[in-house]
Amino acid sequence: MTSVSRRLAEAAERIIPGGVNSATRSIGSPWAWKSAHGATITDMDGVAYTDYHAAFGAILLGHTDERVNDAVTRAIADIDLVGLGTTELEVQAAQLMVDAIPSADMVITTMSGSEATFQAVRLARGTTSRPYILKFQGCFHGSYDALARNVISTPDRAWRRDPNSSGILDDAVDHTLIAEFNDFASVEELFAQYPDQIAAVILEPVPHNVGALLPELSFLQGLRDITRAHGSVLIFDEVITGFRHALGGYQEVCGVMPDLTTFGKAMGNGFPVAGLAGTAELMTNFTPAGGSVMLAGTFNGNAASMAAAIATITVLKDPAVDFYGHVYRLGDRMRTGLQAIADEHGIAARMTGLGSVFIPYFLDGEVRGYRDLLRNNDVAYATFHRRMIDKGSFMYPMALKRNHISLAHTEADIDRTLAQAADVLPAMAREGLFETAKAAV
Numbered sequence: 446m447t448s449v450s451r452r453l454a455e456a457a458e459r460i461i462p463g464g465v466n467s468a469t470r471s472i473g474s475p476w477a478w479k480s481a482h483g484a485t486i487t488d489m490d491g492v493a494y495t496d497y498h499a500a501f502g503a504i505l506l507g508h509t510d511e512r513v514n515d516a517v518t519r520a521i522a523d524i525d526l527v528g529l530g531t532t533e534l535e536v537q538a539a540q541l542m543v544d545a546i547p548s549a550d551m552v553i554t555t556m557s558g559s560e561a562t563f564q565a566v567r568l569a570r571g572t573t574s575r576p577y578i579l580k581f582q583g584c585f586h587g588s589y590d591a592l593a594r595n596v597i598s599t600p601d602r603a604w605r606r607d608p609n610s611s612g613i614l615d616d617a618v619d620h621t622l623i624a625e626f627n628d629f630a631s632v633e634e635l636f637a638q639y640p641d642q643i644a645a646v647i648l649e650p651v652p653h654n655v656g657a658l659l660p661e662l663s664f665l666q667g668l669r670d671i672t673r674a675h676g677s678v679l680i681f682d683e684v685i686t687g688f689r690h691a692l693g694g695y696q697e698v699c700g701v702m703p704d705l706t707t708f709g710k711a712m713g714n715g716f717p718v719a720g721l722a723g724t725a726e727l728m729t730n731f732t733p734a735g736g737s738v739m740l741a742g743t744f745n746g747n748a749a750s751m752a753a754a755i756a757t758i759t760v761l762k763d764p765a766v767d768f769y770g771h772v773y774r775l776g777d778r779m780r781t782g783l784q785a786i787a788d789e790h791g792i793a794a795r796m797t798g799l800g801s802v803f804i805p806y807f808l809d810g811e812v813r814g815y816r817d818l819l820r821n822n823d824v825a826y827a828t829f830h831r832r833m834i835d836k837g838s839f840m841y842p843m844a845l846k847r848n849h850i851s852l853a854h855t856e857a858d859i860d861r862t863l864a865q866a867a868d869v870l871p872a873m874a875r876e877g878l879f880e881t882a883k884a885a886v
């Protein structure tokens with residue numbers, strides 16, 4: 446780390462706890478950023494990286510995309526936030542979202558994914574008058590008390606009591622039950638144990654907060670059937686998968702329809718906007734429609750966020766742009782290329798992911814659920830990402846964190862990154878970094 450970045454990072458540390466405004470931005474090096482354009486991020490010392498971190502997936506078209514920025518600039522020249530009634534921008538954005546998301550009759554917009562999942566849980570509890578939520582080990586749904594548990598848990602705490610924070614009431618933690626992804630029996634057991642008490646089942650349809658667990662269709666269908674049979678609400682948290690894997694999110698890909706969908710991140714290409722969509726039957730339980738579930742948020746529907754969402758979705762829908770064709774092609778090129786390098790050097794690896802997301806698991810055997818991820822060589826995973834940063838490809842240097850490709854990435858970017866990996870992976874193999882495979886759990 447050279448001088449300018451270090452000085453700014455140190456100044457931040459004096460007045461911002463840990464020097465960052467979100468815990469996972471602290472990654473052991475005092476990074477400070479000057480600019481972000483397209484697929485490139487540049488630090489305060491002028492060092493440029495090809496960005497695969499993409500702000501945890503919030504950047505879908507590429508950084509500071511002109512189409513989005515221009516739309517925001519035009520919108521805020523006329524209106525910012527009145528905080529009464531509605532605006533043309535809000536109605537237009539809501540229409541685009543309802544049209545895009547197959548299970549949506551109605552939609553609300555929020556400022557963050559955490560607010561969206563919070564609203565979804567409260568709506569499910571308020572509608573069913575039931576206390577319990579069922580989530581899956583490894584899924585992350587934001588910072589809300591009822592959901593902040595059991596994400597990347599150590600083996601001794603996985604599936605057991607593992608809150609992500611102090612300060613959460615025991616009741617909030619204990620009213621969220623934990624099952625294993627792709628293991629339908631673990632869900633059936635909890636429904637048998639808590640009959641008529643589970644308000645909602647919430648999941649990332651592809652758990653990207655632990656890389657990419659690819660869902661089995663029978664598992665998702667099973668969740669749809671069991672929630673329907675028990676009168677529980679099925680919530681797909683598509684904050685990462687929404688708009689990224691298909692315009693209609695992963696539900697469009699798999700054909701299984703949830704009752705509620707949360708989304709956010711990529712929809713605003715870096716501007717703060719998220720939302721909750723669902724059936725009219727559920728969504729009309731919010732207070733503005735005469736229901737009993739509170740809906741409030743000063744900044745909800747502000748002009749900048751709405752304009753960003755409208756512009757981003759418009760680009761995603763443009764056949765001339767072919768966003769999905771582009772990122773799926775580049776994603777496949779990256780996964781295939783990385784796997785070939787690993788195979789050539791006898792490295793036990795699963796270069797997996799979906800579409801624009803690619804993941805280098807370093808393990809033997811298949812990956813179905815969190816149980817399998819306990820075999821991942823976390824040291825190799827983090828080391829690979831850190832050494833790729835040194836080569837110029839920015840990959841978040843922590844085990845199980847995912848990499849993202851945007852519309853701004855090119856085939857040349859992918860090939861350059863593969864050439865870098867072709868140096869890094871064999872060097873790691875020579876150092877014996879892949880020989881510490883973990884025992885199966």
Ligand SMILES: Cc1ncc(COP(=O)(O)O)c(C=O)c1O
Nearest residue numbers: 557558559585586587682684685
């Ligand atoms: C699947 C999922 N849901 C919800 C959230 C929370 O979103 P936000 O950080 O915008 O509050 C995240 C954030 O990473 C997420 O990955």
